[in-house]
Amino acid sequence: MFDKNDFKVFEDMTLPGRLGLIRANLDPKFEEIGAELIRRLEAEYQQQFFMKIAKHQRRTRNPPPDTWLAINQDKRGYKKSPHLELGLWPDRYFITFSLLADIKGRPGYYPILKEYQDTIITEGWGVSNDHTSSEMRPASDLDKVIARYEKVKSSDLVIGYELKADDPVVVKGEYDQLLIDKFMQLSKLMVIFNEEFDR
Incomplete structure (x- = not known):
């Protein structure tokens, strides 16, 4: 499914060009892997999950710097609740x-x-206070990231994993299962945080 050619969508520097490539080349992959993730999540946790694929509809000039699918446990939307991307x-x-x-x-x-x-x-x-940046800090900085999240209203709290385009795993190919495994491993945080918050 995923392969190193996925990154070619970002070579088009125009808004309509990049959006067209995302919709043609990446969104079908998001649909496929997203359906598999939903299936696994619902089997694992016996709860309901919801998926949204980014459509970038508010963009009028600059092409999107990234693209994603999001999964959460609130059918009203993912941005106001704990979610995975x-x-x-x-x-x-x-x-x-x-x-x-x-x-x-x-x-x-x-x-x-x-x-x-x-x-x-x-x-x-990896950890971060900014979901609009690709850069993540090491887990050892989590105390600083939490402290900033508590003090600075505009900050986010992001925890995650990244696989670089030049990583030997990507160059070799066949890493869909790695992404699925990491997603499922991280999913326990979303479920735990929702359950703890609702108590």
């Missing part, structure tokens, strides 16, 4: 768990983050 920047695949700046009930997630901080660090996920 699988997508591409021009130089890497990413799988992330996010609590965005304007998430509903934001302070309620602070103690949950502290409770699972050691687990996240031990598992070695």
